Amino acid sequence: MLTISRKEFAVALLVSIGATTFLVLSYAAVDYAILRHLPKQAYLRISDNITPIVILFSAITAGTLAMFNMESARRTARLQETLRVINNSELDREFIKARSAWSQYKGNGDIEYDEDLAAVIAIILLKTIASSLERKALQIEHVDVDKKERLNEEVENLRDISKDTELLRRELQDGIFVITYLNSFELIAIGINKKIIDEEMYRQWHEGHFINVWNCSVAAVGVLRYVKKNKRLFKQWERVARQWSGEKGETIAVVPQYNSRQLAKITIDYHATKKALRREREN
Known part of the structure; x- marks a missing residue:
């Protein structure tokens, strides 16, 4: 879709109006000269040649005005949609629940990832992770019996955790809730890239939070990309966050590359910590 800035529209409009005005005045001057010095028949012939030009430039002016109105309407729609998105992030109950859930497990945006968020995402995907480990165990040759036994033990631990x-x-x-919250930022990034959401207005309100949520959520993104076997998950969000950070001379957190054994360890450790805390409360 062709997009033209307000400044470009204004310039085009002024040029069209100026050109049309010039032609109309020239036409009037020619008419005056013709009326004074040429026969009426010649006047009609020249007048017929100039009239289509004036009509053409009048049409250009009208078209420019129409395009300007269309662009203004699109911009108004973008601003309204941006306001709706911002308003939902502040008032929508389900969105607030999702944000609250995310904030309990989020990382700190440092290179050393806080893996609680990764564990929470892995827990709801335990069956997939366990199946992946089981397939790896089946592929190992009999000569590496120890490794195969360790994998089978991890599979059993994950199945116990799932129960x-x-x-x-x-x-x-x-x-x-966390996945829902992360999805909302990907949708916002898509809306920005598709010109549905006004980038300038959204940045004024939420730029810092938009980037911070990415930096604190890369562990969860890494889990989802691995388990879903899709490296393009949340790519729009990542791209926008990187662009905005780059404009400020900053960098964003890098998504960790997990495998099934790492996720199994994260989940088993998290579960063990929870069990220990429960025993402490019971005592």
């Missing part, structure tokens, strides 16, 4: 729904009940619910 402990009482201990991990909150994580199973919060994980869905």
Whole structure:
């Protein structure tokens, strides 16, 4: 879609009006000269040649005005949609729940990732991770018996964790909220790239938060990309965050590259910590 700035529209409009005015005045001057010095028949012939030109430039002026009005309407729609998005982020109850769930597990944006968020996402995807480990165990040759036994042990641990729904009940619910929250930023980035959301206005209100959420969520993004086997997940969000940070001379956090064994360890360690905390409370 052709997009033209307001300044470009104004310049085009002024040029069209100026050109049309010049032609109309020239036409009037020619008419005056013709009326005074030429026969009426010649006047009609010259007049017929000039009239289409004036009509053409009048049409250009009208078209420019119409394009300007269309662009203004599109910009108004973008601003309204941006206001709606910002308003939802402040008032929508489900969005607030999702943000609250995310804030409990988020990382700190440093290179050393806080893996609680990764664990929460991994917990709701335990079956997929366990299946991946099981396939790896089946592919190992019999000569590496120890490694195969370790993998099988990790698979059993993950299956035991998946049955402990009482201990991990909150994580199973919060994980869905976290994914919903992350998806909202990807949708916003898509809206910005598609010119549905006004980038300038959104940046004025939410730029810092937009980038900070990315930096604190890369662990969760890494888990989802690995488990879903899709490296393009949240790419629009990542691209916009990198662009905005780059304009300020900053960098964004890099998404960690996980594998099934790493995710298994993160999940098992998280579950062990939760069990220890429960025992402390019971004592």
